[in-house]
Amino acid sequence: MFRAVYKLKQEAGVESFMNYVTFNEQSMVFTLRTEHTMYQMQVRQFGILCHLYYGPFLGEDELDYRIIELDRGFSPNPYEADRDRTISLDILPQEYSGYGNGDYRVCAAEVDFQDGSAALDLRYQGYEVLKGKYKLPGMPAMFGDDTQAETLEIRLADEYSGANAVLMFGIFPKLDLITRAVRFENLGDRSYRLRKVMSAQLDFLDGPFELIHFHGRHTMERMPERLPLMHGMARFGSRRGTSSHQHNPFAILCRPDTTEERGLCYGLSLVYSGNFLFEAEVDQMNQVRVMMGIHPAHFWQEVQCGDVFYTPEIIMGCSEDGLTGLSHLFHDGMRQNLMRGKYVFSPRPVLINNWEATYFTFDEEKIFSIAEKALDLGVDLFVLDDGWFGKRDSDFSGLGDWTVNEEKIRGGLKNLSERIRSLGLKLGLWIEPEMVSEDSNLYREHPDWCLRVPGRLPVRGRYQLNLDITRQEVRDHVMEQIISLIEECHISYIKWDMNRSLGNVYSSVLIPQKQGEVFHRYVLALYEMQESLITRFPDLLFENCSGGGGRFDAGMLYYSPQIWCSDNTDAVDRLRIQYGTSFGYPITSMGAHVSAVPNHQTGRSVSIRTRSVVASCGTYGFELDPEKMTKEEMQEARKGLEEYKATENLRLCGDFYRLSNPFMNQDFCLWQFVSKEKKETLVEGVILRHQANSPVFYVYLRGLKADARYQRTDTGRVYSGAALMKAGLPLPLELGEYQPVRMIFREIP
Numbered sequence: 001m002f003r004a005v006y007k008l009k010q011e012a013g014v015e016s017f018m019n020y021v022t023f024n025e026q027s028m029v030f031t032l033r034t035e036h037t038m039y040q041m042q043v044r045q046f047g048i049l050c051h052l053y054y055g056p057f058l059g060e061d062e063l064d065y066r067i068i069e070l071d072r073g074f075s076p077n078p079y080e081a082d083r084d085r086t087i088s089l090d091i092l093p094q095e096y097s098g099y100g101n102g103d104y105r106v107c108a109a110e111v112d113f114q115d116g117s118a119a120l121d122l123r124y125q126g127y128e129v130l131k132g133k134y135k136l137p138g139m140p141a142m143f144g145d146d147t148q149a150e151t152l153e154i155r156l157a158d159e160y161s162g163a164n165a166v167l168m169f170g171i172f173p174k175l176d177l178i179t180r181a182v183r184f185e186n187l188g189d190r191s192y193r194l195r196k197v198m199s200a201q202l203d204f205l206d207g208p209f210e211l212i213h214f215h216g217r218h219t220m221e222r223m224p225e226r227l228p229l230m231h232g233m234a235r236f237g238s239r240r241g242t243s244s245h246q247h248n249p250f251a252i253l254c255r256p257d258t259t260e261e262r263g264l265c266y267g268l269s270l271v272y273s274g275n276f277l278f279e280a281e282v283d284q285m286n287q288v289r290v291m292m293g294i295h296p297a298h299f300w301q302e303v304q305c306g307d308v309f310y311t312p313e314i315i316m317g318c319s320e321d322g323l324t325g326l327s328h329l330f331h332d333g334m335r336q337n338l339m340r341g342k343y344v345f346s347p348r349p350v351l352i353n354n355w356e357a358t359y360f361t362f363d364e365e366k367i368f369s370i371a372e373k374a375l376d377l378g379v380d381l382f383v384l385d386d387g388w389f390g391k392r393d394s395d396f397s398g399l400g401d402w403t404v405n406e407e408k409i410r411g412g413l414k415n416l417s418e419r420i421r422s423l424g425l426k427l428g429l430w431i432e433p434e435m436v437s438e439d440s441n442l443y444r445e446h447p448d449w450c451l452r453v454p455g456r457l458p459v460r461g462r463y464q465l466n467l468d469i470t471r472q473e474v475r476d477h478v479m480e481q482i483i484s485l486i487e488e489c490h491i492s493y494i495k496w497d498m499n500r501s502l503g504n505v506y507s508s509v510l511i512p513q514k515q516g517e518v519f520h521r522y523v524l525a526l527y528e529m530q531e532s533l534i535t536r537f538p539d540l541l542f543e544n545c546s547g548g549g550g551r552f553d554a555g556m557l558y559y560s561p562q563i564w565c566s567d568n569t570d571a572v573d574r575l576r577i578q579y580g581t582s583f584g585y586p587i588t589s590m591g592a593h594v595s596a597v598p599n600h601q602t603g604r605s606v607s608i609r610t611r612s613v614v615a616s617c618g619t620y621g622f623e624l625d626p627e628k629m630t631k632e633e634m635q636e637a638r639k640g641l642e643e644y645k646a647t648e649n650l651r652l653c654g655d656f657y658r659l660s661n662p663f664m665n666q667d668f669c670l671w672q673f674v675s676k677e678k679k680e681t682l683v684e685g686v687i688l689r690h691q692a693n694s695p696v697f698y699v700y701l702r703g704l705k706a707d708a709r710y711q712r713t714d715t716g717r718v719y720s721g722a723a724l725m726k727a728g729l730p731l732p733l734e735l736g737e738y739q740p741v742r743m744i745f746r747e748i749p
């Protein structure tokens, strides 16, 4: 028997309400069930909480037989094991590992104590099952009421210090998702410092696994890369204060034979928008340990006696239906129980944004005439991008002064808003609330309001500094200006941008012992600002952005149903960016615009129809000067928008399939939407190259009912679902590069 006082705190009647969490008191096995998956843990000797299984649903089996305890050289044993050398934390698969306890693998939590010691040995104390989904104060997380979710909390404690780690599991049976987070509590009599605190750990008894992660750069985000996990470590993350363009906090683990269509895979999505770290270690016994959480670089958190610290949440999914099946879990889960507001499942206003049309050079007449002309495109909303405020004639000045630049917008923003709205359009506004330019009134009045390391010159990024939004007065100052603008000018849409990585990370109002909290406090402050905005303006359409997709993560999706996917609007590059993004995020969360040619990022020219098809695989908008478009282009653009709108419901609510991989297939990039009832499907994409005397390319549809009959809407031809899926469909052989493809099929009786 282990030492800790073991107390059951199970709620009365737990068995009867959902029963997706069960605990076998004899075997001490916890089983979490979703419709198709199962997660199992066991409290073993000495209160060691071991991980038994996560994978496809298996029925009633308890899988403790999978753990084989053997004496392994140089893998030490807990003192309580006495002469038994077969028990070692260095070998046992665990739910949440500490440090300095004989486990030499990468660990989930590291703590420094006042006496200079750094050991943490977490042992089981008890559990609690709660109705509904747990919440994380001040942080984004999946939500679920009693009918949608159940919570299991398992308390682990380090007997010597009073450090408690409560592992929280959110079980979403219908969504086939399990969320995890950890609550650290200090129940001891001395404060301690968390140095590393991962949100979840997953220990697999056997490999092999491959890792798919999504790296990138500004204007080329979320490029998938697949590599085998080897002995030793695989790590990626962000230390930029945002989740970053360079790495995304979403990762997939899969078996080497897993494909789009079949095979076992796991997804981990961190619901957090700041520094993060993903780690995977293959150990000496070929076991695999995976974890993700706040990046420990420049992080520490003081936990005083009685204090509580919550980690961000991880959403975990497991599918046997390949990468497509896994994407569907995340798409559905995020749309249904993470993203909020009236726009998640309803048509979004189609916008035109003036950034690439004007950059900083415009006045109110130019803006008005773009809006007026855009009416012919069929848009609903005009978005006034960067440059409308302060002394913002270039990116050297003005950030922080959220009052209209009357030299550019003569007559003021309220007046311009009235004019634009009199056209029947809504008005949207770009803001960058987390920043300050040195050449701004805000900086001149409050030079101490930015992050700044004392005694050092600051590092600049896009010639701007990060405001210290961890300070309440800074947040209040910015938000007051923004709120009054929204109210006075009847703003219907906000694009919240963030155009540099955090630097000079030091807050002048925090004591030295708390400087390690600044990165995380920054993210919490951001969440507080965005929460206050959407609470105050529930009808606002809100889009996040960070130089395009530099903060494209599940955390941001809790606040805004769409995120500007990339500053790269080139339709061909976008095929790859949107393809990569689609693995972990719903299609309608990706802001996608039709822009001018030659494209401003690549110099490439493709037809307006192709640009329109690519923008349709996202939240549709325009970012060009309609005054410079020919009549034919305007007509094509309008037609493209109408076609998008005609199928918008399918895009918002349907299932998405990647039909080809644009990193492997040089010939075409195609995707497909299928309605949930499989009555309607849309195939779209682009033929990537055209060769003389070209062979015929065939596309194989997916997700249809094999025995149903589907009619193609433009030709009237009828096909069986089986034929479309198994015999394939020849693609059109039109001349010219980057030809668009769009085909709709509807089930007929």
Ligand code: GLA
Pocket: 355, 385, 386, 430, 497, 499, 545, 546, 547, 548, 564, 566, 567
């Ligand atoms: C960022 C955004 C762009 C645009 C500019 C304005 O780069 O991603 O869409 O708003 O800022 O400065």
